[in-house]
Structures are given as C-alpha cells and as structure tokens.
Amino acid sequence: MTTPSFNPPVRTLMGPGPSDVHPRILEALSRPTIGHLDPVFVEMMEQTKGLLQYAFQTENPLTMPVSAPGSAGMETCFVNLVEPGDKVIVCQNGVFGGRMKENVERCGGVPVMVEDEWGKSVDLGKVETALETNNDAKILAFVHAETSTGARSDAKELVELAHRHDCLTIVDAVTSLGGSELKVDDWGIDTIYSGTQKCLSCTPGIAPISFNERALDKVRNRQSKVQSWFLDLNLVMGYWGSGQKRAYHHTAPVNALYGLHESLCILQAEGIESAWQRHNKMHTALKAGLEAMGLSFIVDESHRLPQLNAVSIPEGVDDAMVRSRLLNEYNLEIGAGLGALAGKVWRIGLMGHSARAENILLCIGALEAVLSEMNAPINTGVALAAMQQVLSSEK
Numbered sequence: 001m002t003t004p005s006f007n008p009p010v011r012t013l014m015g016p017g018p019s020d021v022h023p024r025i026l027e028a029l030s031r032p033t034i035g036h037l038d039p040v041f042v043e044m045m046e047q048t049k050g051l052l053q054y055a056f057q058t059e060n061p062l063t064m065p066v067s068a069p070g071s072a073g074m075e076t077c078f079v080n081l082v083e084p085g086d087k088v089i090v091c092q093n094g095v096f097g098g099r100m101k102e103n104v105e106r107c108g109g110v111p112v113m114v115e116d117e118w119g120k121s122v123d124l125g126k127v128e129t130a131l132e133t134n135n136d137a138k139i140l141a142f143v144h145a146e147t148s149t150g151a152r153s154d155a156k157e158l159v160e161l162a163h164r165h166d167c168l169t170i171v172d173a174v175t176s177l178g179g180s181e182l183k184v185d186d187w188g189i190d191t192i193y194s195g196t197q198k199c200l201s202c203t204p205g206i207a208p209i210s211f212n213e214r215a216l217d218k219v220r221n222r223q224s225k226v227q228s229w230f231l232d233l234n235l236v237m238g239y240w241g242s243g244q245k246r247a248y249h250h251t252a253p254v255n256a257l258y259g260l261h262e263s264l265c266i267l268q269a270e271g272i273e274s275a276w277q278r279h280n281k282m283h284t285a286l287k288a289g290l291e292a293m294g295l296s297f298i299v300d301e302s303h304r305l306p307q308l309n310a311v312s313i314p315e316g317v318d319d320a321m322v323r324s325r326l327l328n329e330y331n332l333e334i335g336a337g338l339g340a341l342a343g344k345v346w347r348i349g350l351m352g353h354s355a356r357a358e359n360i361l362l363c364i365g366a367l368e369a370v371l372s373e374m375n376a377p378i379n380t381g382v383a384l385a386a387m388q389q390v391l392s393s394e395k
C-alpha cells in the first residue's frame with residue numbers, strides 16, 4: 001500500500017494564527033526553487049529587506065527575516081542582547097511574557113518581572129517603579145500585542161520609559177505587525193521581532209526582525225559569544241547583510257521567502273495605514289455582531305486589539321463542542337483560551353487576509369447558528385444587521 005498525498009480541507013482561519021493565506025501567496029510558494037546564492041535570489045532578498053523596513057516603518061539596515069517561526073525571532077533578540085548576569089525587566093500580561101522570562105534565564109540573565117492581570121495592558125507606573133528600583137537593568141522587554149488576551153500595550157510610552165533609564169528594548173510585535181499601528185523608528189524601538197502567519201497572512205515559519213544601531217553596538221561589544229550558533233547575528237549578517245559578499249551560513253527557505261516577498265508586496269500595494277484601518281473596521285463590524293448577540297469582550301475598549309477578539313463564553317456553553325462544530329460543519333476555525341483563560345474565552349482572529357467582510361459574515365452567521373441550536377443564552381436574528389450597518393458605513 002502506498003500512502004496517498006495529503007490534501008488538507010479548505011478552512012477559514014479566524015483563530016490566533018495562522019490566518020488565511022492570500023491565494024497570491026500560495027501561488028508564489030509554488031514558483032521554481034532556485035539556488036539561495038543565485039544572484040536573482042539575492043536580489044529578491046534585498047527587496048524583501050526593503051519591504052520589511054516599510055512594514056516596520058524603519059530605516060534600520062538590519063531588518064530581515066529569520067529562517068524560523070516567531071519564537072525564533074524572540075530568541076534572536078534575547079540571545080544576542082542578553083549576556084550572562086544582565087538584568088532584564090520583563091513585562092507579563094499573558095502567555096508570551098512568560099516565554100520572555102524563560103529566554104532571559106536561558107541566556108544566563110536575571111529577569112525582573114512586572115506582572116499585570118491577563119487582559120490588561122502593561123502598567124506604565126509599575127514599569128517605571130521597576131526601572132527606578134533596578135537601576136542596573138540593561139533591557140526592558142514587553143509584548144506589544146498580547147495574542148493570548150487581545151490586549152495592546154503602549155509601546156511608544158514603554159520605550160520612552162526604558163530609554164530614560166538607559167535600557168534597550170525588546171518588543172514582541174508578532175501579532176501587531178501589519179494589523180495595528182506600529183512605528184519602529186518614531187517610537188525608538190531598539191529590537192523587534194514578528195511572525196509571518198498573523199497579520200502578514202503568509203505561511204508560518206519565518207520571523208521578521210529589526211535591530212537599530214544602539215542594539216547592534218551591544219551585540220558587537222559582547223564579552224561572551226552568543227550562546228546560539230544559528231541565531232548569532234554576527235554570523236547571520238554575513239549572509240543577510242548588505243554591501244558585503246554573501247557567505248553561506250544556512251540555506252534560506254527559498255520558496256517560503258517567495259511567499260513572504262509576495263505578502264509584503266500585497267501590504268505595500270494596500271498601504272500600511274490602510275491595512276491598519278481595514279483591521280479596525282472589520283473589528284468594529286465583528287464587535288457589533290457579537291455584542292448584538294449578547295457576547296462581551298474581556299479587554300477594555302481603550303486597549304483592545306482589532307486583530308484578536310477575546311470574548312467571554314456564555315454561561316453553560318460547552319466551549320470545545322462549539323469550536324468543533326464550527327470546524328466540522330462550517331470549516332471555520334476560531335481560537336480557544338490559553339493558560340489562565342482556557343475554557344473562559346474564545347479568541348476570534350481578524351488577521352491580515354482574514355480581516356475581510358466575508359469572513360465576519362461567516363463567523364457571525366455560523367456562531368449564531370451553532371449557539372442557538374445548543375440553546376445558549378444569546379439574542380438571535382439581530383447580529384447580522386448590526387454587523388452590516390458597520391460594513392456599509394463610510395469609514
């Protein structure tokens with residue numbers, strides 16, 4: 001017996017990522033593979049760096065895709081910046097801050113935790129106190145868009161605070177890049193990492209990063225070697241850096257990078273600000289529908305992310321049953337709660353290509369059908385109209 005080819009079903013992806021991949025990107029992935037040192041490929045690498053600078057709103061020359069998922073982008077920032085004994089202030093208001101702490105410890109650094117409730121944004125006052133009481137701290141690390149809760153933190157203010165206390169910053173922008181306002185240079189962010197499968201709507205497996213000069217100074221003047229050979233930017237730069245002759249470091253994921261290039265072309269054509277606005281508008285429409293149904297958001301409106309909508313599961317409703325019915329009957333994936341929010345919320349993603357009218361129509365319609373069949377305590381027959389009112393409004 002031979003094993004047949006794998007043919008996945010066609011799903012609508014409205015969870016915390018991956019998001020729906022644009023058909024143009026899927027098509028780009030199937031273009032002919034060429035050598036990763038082929039001059040034509042090298043030219044595409046250069047274009048990709050420029051397009052990433054646009055997406056990040058930065059002129060940092062070191063702006064490039066790491067050949068591994070968002071988590072490797074996280075590690076790239078930590079292993080290059082944190083030296084043994086370095087004190088790092090880590091903000092935690094969800095799952096991903098916890099991973100930052102792990103990274104600091106594994107680099108031999110000393111994490112100082114600033115904790116906030118899940119669903120809240122990072123508290124500026126607490127961070128300021130931590131910076132004041134730890135004046136030997138070298139780095140402040142935080143998550144801009146916490147995908148586990150849907151809360152946005154004030155990156156601009158946090159970076160300003162860090163700089164006032166002579167700290168470099170590590171910013172997780174895995175879920176914010178392409179989905180909500182993010183300005184690396186204007187905000188003075190020193191190092192940042194993201195992922196391809198959230199608001200860039202590309203396939204998973206690549207991590208865009210950007211480092212400014214201040215951060216690179218620290219990397220160049222390290223006392224000790226970077227503990228990871230693969231992620232050591234001193235070595236990676238020989239391959240991705242500009243101006244120099246490219247030296248083999250690892251084989252870039254050639255076709256995956258065609259996909260990223262295509263996704264960034266799509267973003268450039270739409271315009272970054274238009275992309276932010278689209279996410280907002282789709283969020284407002286989804287929210288109108290969900291609230292008309294009687295569902296409520298866990299994150300305060302003032303710091304709610306448009307691309308990640310965490311809503312409370314109504315009393316007495318079987319979380320797993322709802323999600324599996326949406327998947328099996330409507331080919332629709334929404335996300336479960338993570339960690340402290342497991343079983344308490346659904347996370348509905350509106351990321352990149354998923355943030356469009358047909359997706360929210362399906363989501364609201366399918367959710368209402370499943371919940372009303374399960375006799376959940378929701379209002380029926382009003383959500384679609386509420387949603388459509390937003391969609392047909394001007395802005």
Ligand SMILES: *Cc1c(COP(=O)(O)O)cnc(C)c1O
Nearest residue numbers: 069070071096145147174175195
């Ligand atoms: C998804 C995500 C990551 C991890 O990215 P992977 O590609 O899954 O490794 C890190 N941080 C945040 C905020 C995320 O949403």
